[in-house]
Amino acid sequence: MRSELTMAERIQICRHHEDGRTTNKALSLWASKKMGKPINEMTISRILIHKIELLGSDVGSNRKHYRKPECPNxxxxxxxxxxxxQEANVTISDxxxxxxxKMLSNSVPRESAKEFKLSNG
Known part of the structure; x- marks a missing residue:
């Protein structure tokens, strides 16, 4: 049975690997035991590729995927x-x-030439 890791679990794996001396096999065994689900070495390897981004992110812990914003500024x-x-107690709708x-997109330089898209949610 396949179960996807949450961002919190991925971050936990990265933190456990912070010394850099733990092998992927040992990390796989540790994570499988800790999280109660099988996690293979390839999964560990894919997670560690994004280690810097994961440890530096403030993404929600229940999220399963992290997508970088196209316009970080x-x-x-x-x-x-x-x-x-929010501090002024103003309710903000989508x-x-x-x-x-849209207003800000005209004044903030974009890093990408991609078409700027907005969506609800």
Whole structure:
């Protein structure tokens, strides 16, 4: 039976590997025992490829996937605005967030030439 690891579990594996001396096989055995599900060496290897990103991220622990934002500058500014509104007890709808993102997208330089897309959620 296949079960996917959460981000919290992946981060836990990376932290256990921080000394860099633990082999993937030993880490696989440790993680399988700790998490109560089989985790093979290839999975460990794939997780460790993204170790720096995982340890430096603040993604939700129940998430299964981490996708980098296409416009990190825009996301950072939008998140700061969101926190400011939250502190002021302003209820923010998806529509308000999208409108603010559209407004900011015109003034923040983008790292990618990809078409800028916004979605609910």
């Amino acid at each position: 825009l996301e950072s500014i939008l998140y700061s605005w969101f926190l400011t509104m 529509a308000m967030l999208i409108a603010k993102a």
